[in-house]
Every structure is written in C-alpha cells, then in structure tokens.
Amino acid sequence: MTMSLSAKDKATVKAFWAKISSSGEAIGADALSRMLVVYPQTKTYFSHWKDMSPGSAPVKKHGATVMGGVAEAVAKIDDLTSGLLSLSELHAFTLRVDPANFKILSHNILVVLAIMFPTDFTPEVHVAMDKFLAAVARALSEKYR
C-alpha cells in the first residue's frame, strides 16, 4: 500500500524532528538495542559485531548511523526516492537487509519516541511519524528488484 505524505504530515514530522533531533543518537541506540532483544531474528545481520547487547559500543555507533539516515530523510522529505538513492543502493546490493526488517526497526523507533517524549508523541504525531518511517522504508526498498 502506497500512502503518500500530506503537507500536514511533513509539517508534523519536521516540527517534531526539530524537538527531538538533539537526542538522535540516544534514540537510535535505544531503538536498535530493543530491536535486537525483542526481535532476535534481526541479530542475524550483525554477527560481525563483538557485542550485540543493549547499549554496547557497536550498537550505539550503528544507532547513530541509522538516525543520521533518518535526519537526512527529514531534510529530503519532499523527494525521498531520489534523496535516499545511494542509501537504497547500499541496502539493496551491499547490506541486502530483508525489507520486512524496516517495519520492525520503525516500530522500535516509535516505542522509543513514546518513552522519551510521551507528551509530544500524541496520536497525530504518532501517525505522521509512522507514515514517514514507512515512506523512508519504501524509498530504501526502491533498488531491491
């Protein structure tokens, strides 16, 4: 199902991102930590890490990398497909992460946002962020086949 971002969605995402972006690394580290613990099948992509436990150095570093990608997506929200082209090629040809996992990570990002920003993460912000992360996942899946 392709659901595009409305002007209101984009404004909501940008406003919320402005509030939370300074916590980007912490959000990424926590979301990734949770994903690896709650959905252990995702660990299959990280067997090259010495330590996959919550808050470990590789998890923190990678969480920051992932949220850097999300930040880039916010900046390029008006054209995610072309904006995230090289990231899509990376995921499609090098990383080859099964796209089902994008949904799993997105869910964990939303859980972390609810935990860290309970008053700001209203249902309206929740739906805008859910749609945005789904749109990012679609853009990342573009080059897969």
Next chain:
Amino acid sequence: MVKWTEEERRIIRGVWEKVDIDEIGEELWARALIVYPWIDRYFGSFGDIFTTTAILKNPKLAALGKVVLSALDTAVKNMDNFKALYAPLSRQHYEKIKVDPDNFRLLAECITITIACKLRAELNPQVQATWQKFLSAVVEAMNSQYK
C-alpha cells in the same frame, strides 16, 4: 500453549500492575483509529469517529477500550491456558464481527506504544521483549478460530 518462566510471569504482572484499565482503555482505540484509520470499517455503529476531536471524546470507543483491556486482564491472570479461554472471542471476531486478524497485530502495537508512554524507561528492552512475547501469544489466541 506458550511456556513462561517465573521471571517472565513476574515481568508481565509488573507491567500489568501499572496499567490503569480506565485510563489506558480510554486512549487505546483513539490511538488505533487515528494511526490506522481504515479500521473504522468495524465501527459503523459508534457514531462520530471521523475527526481527531470526535475520536478523542467518543464514549463508545472509551468503553470498548476497557472491554479489550479486561480481556487482556483475563490473559494475565490465566497465562497457562488463555488460548482456550479466548476461543469464543476468536470465533466471535471471525464469524460475527469479521475482523481481519492483521488488526490484532496493529492493536497490539498500539497497546505497547500506549503503555510505553506510561511506563517509559521501566519498559526496558528485556521488559519489552517479554511483553511482546505475551502480546504475540494473545494475538495468536485471537487468530486460533480463523479457519
């Protein structure tokens, strides 16, 4: 039926103790309808659920939230055999209400996120994992009569 360790039982009870069924019940369906608006297909008799404002103050949605959480309470209190207890509920959702079972998964995600707003850091990765295991078992129980 799923197997639970003593630790997992303790964790589930710990989370559930902090859930005020009235408070969380009121928010639950509002969040679900706002985030997944297509589920309003099941709510034809609920009156006005077509704007965020209307959704947030609809008393029938609030009441249904409490019904759902009371059913979850049954599962918490009967962790070893709620699959059997849920069979009539599953059949009702399949044959009478005709709910696409993927919605059970969506509602479960809303439940987790609503609880996350309340419990915050107490819902640490290990607690979230155990809670997710529990909700997956509930979703599976709700799916059991879809055949």
